[in-house]
Amino acid sequence: MPIIKSAKKAARQSVKRRNKNQEIKKVIRNALKEFRNNPSAETMTKVQSEYDKAVKKGLLKKNTASRRKAKLAKFAKENNVKLAGAKKVAAKAAEKPAAKKPATKKAPAKKAAAKKEA
Numbered sequence: 273m274p275i276i277k278s279a280k281k282a283a284r285q286s287v288k289r290r291n292k293n294q295e296i297k298k299v300i301r302n303a304l305k306e307f308r309n310n311p312s313a314e315t316m317t318k319v320q321s322e323y324d325k326a327v328k329k330g331l332l333k334k335n336t337a338s339r340r341k342a343k344l345a346k347f348a349k350e351n352n353v354k355l356a357g358a359k360k361v362a363a364k365a366a367e368k369p370a371a372k373k374p375a376t377k378k379a380p381a382k383k384a385a386a387k388k389e390a
Contacts (some may be wrong), residue, residue: 296322296331311351319344344356 275373300322307315323337348355 293331296326296329300326308347311348311353313353313355315346316344316348316353316355 274283279356300319303319307319320341323332323341323378326332327334327337
C-alpha cells in the first residue's frame, strides 16, 4: 500500500481509469460479437463507431483501430454484407458537381458615355 499522499491519489485514479477502460473494451467486445453472429451493415457501423470512440478517448491507437476496422470490412465482404454508407457517398458525389456551380463575380455594367455636343 502506498504511504505518500500523492501515491494514494495516483492509486485511486489508476483504479478509476482501469474500470472505465474495461467498460469501454466490454462494449467493443459485445458489439464485435453481435457483428460476428449477425453480420449486417448496421452492426458493422456500430463496431466501427465504438473503435473510433476508443481512439478518441485514448484507449486505442489510431492505426490499431484502423487495422481492426479493415479486418471487419474483410469479414463483411466474405459474408456478402452490403454497406449502406457506400451508396450514400456515391449519391452525394454524383449530386455535387450538378448542384454546385463555380462562383463568378460579374463586373458591373458600364454606363454609356454621354455624347458631347460641340
